[in-house]
Amino acid sequence: MSATPTQLPAPRPVLRLAPLLALLACLALWACSEGPAPREQAFRIGFTAALTSDSQPVRPDGALLAAEQVNAEGGLKVAGRRLPVRLIIRDNRNRLEETLVAVRELITRDQVSAVVGPFVSRQAIPAGALAQSSGVVLVSPSSSNPETTRGKPFVFRVAFVDPVQGKALARFAREDLGAQRAAVLFDATDEYCKGVAEYFRQAFTAQGGEIVAFEAYLTGDADFASRLARIKAARCQVLLLPNFAPDLIRQLHLARKMGVAKDILGTDCWDYPDNLHEPAAQGAYFSTNFVLDRDVPETRTFVQAFSKRFARPPAMDDALSYDAMQLLFRAAQQAGAVQPQALRTALANLGHHQGVSGIMRFNGTGDPERSVVIVRIQDGRPAFQKEIQPDD
Structure with a gap:
């Protein structure tokens, strides 16, 4: 594991095409000029995420x-031999540039066969492009924007997609909450927030509902009160906040104080312990990929093992990371090899897979078919409400 650097503020960057293309070009040249490190016979997997960040x-x-x-069983059995798993961890500090550097180093210096991460779409989209151009498998546990995998056969995800x-x-808003009028407040500079907001708007109107307010803001804009006042004036019954902390926390406080809507909805980016314990979040609903009390053997066994090892219950990202690794393990065993091309082909055709976060089906692409779980925050915990299948 790499040394953990001093924690620094981590503002969410805006994806601008020209600087990003220039950076990718520089990284490609760097990859060609730097020799790989020696490696032993092992299944080498990279991991990159915002290990140090002031936001989730x-x-x-x-x-x-x-x-x-x-490794406790002697390694992964691949084509009749046991290969130790070497997990190489790099902190991207929640920054786009450091994400791309981390992925490049994992590929060229550490010679990994696959990368797990990054987790958020604004980082996973360009990181996926770098992995694709390098011919190395990348599995994002939780990036849900369609652009993460689009046109990138070496890039996969564990989570459901934003549509x-x-x-x-x-x-859920229409059928279970009985809402006819909905509103959305979203960060227009974040690919994830913007994408979920738009897909919700399309689906809600297609199901006969009315979007009475669709309020955008830019990263760093703290004027939520005026936007929420307009939303309240539009008399919405449900408010969707598909945003990250710390913006999310301030929005929840204001929405509750102002009485903006009867019900508040969130997305899978809410699924962090600090958000769940926030007083203003209690009673709100959100969508997620994972619930602790899913009554299947794989989930029960995982929750017990994780809680014993780390003295805390697993969060969604823990479960999705675990599932990402299990997908790579199964792909290697199915392919009989750990080379990236073999892994890619096996992953794309993995078919049915029972993960700890739920059932996934890979049918030729990097996007699994999987269900969406709706939970309600009660006493700082997500309480299961409903599971919606993708073909419902």
Whole structure:
């Protein structure tokens, strides 16, 4: 594991095409000029995430547990031999430039066969482009924007995609909450926030509802009160906030104080312990990929092992990281090799897979078919409400 640097502020960057293309070009040249490090016979997997961040940091614990369990059995059995799993961890500090550098170093210096991460779409989209151009598999545990995998056969995800998430939230708002009028407040400079907002709007209106307010703001804009006042004046019944902390926390406080809507909806980016314990979040609903009390053997076994190893219950990102590793393990065993091309082909044709976060089906692309779970925050915990299948 790489040394953890001093924590620095981590504002969410805006994706601008020209600087990004220039940076990718520089990284490609750097990759050609730097020789690889010597490596032993092992299944080498990279992991990159915002380990240090003042906004929803990610821990590598789920991936670590998966690697430790396999190594405790003598390694992963591939084509009749046992290969130790070497997990190489790099902190991207929630910054786009450092994400691309981390992925490049994992590929060229550490010679990994696959990368797990990054987790958020604004980083996973360009990181996926770099992995694709390098011919190395990248599996994002939680990036849900369609652009993450589009046109990139070496890039996969574990989570549901935003169109599925937006449709599920709209259906829940219409059918279960009985909402006819909805509003959305979203960060227009974040690919994830903007995408979910738009997919929700499309699905809600297609199901006969009315979007009475669709309020955008830019990263760093703290004037939420005026926007929420306009939303309240539009008399919405449900408010969707598909945004990250710390913006999310301030929006929840104001929305509750102002009495903007009867019900508040969130997305899978809410699924962090600090958000769940926020007083203003209690009673709100959000969509997620994982619930602790899913009554299947794989989930029960994972929750017990994780809680024992790390003295805390697993969060969504822990479960999705664990599932990402298990997908790579199964692909390697199915292919009989750990080379990136073999892994890519096996992953794309993996078919049905029972993960700890749920059932996934890979049918030739990097996007799994999987269900969306709706939960309600009660006493700082997500309480299961409904599971919506993608073909419902």
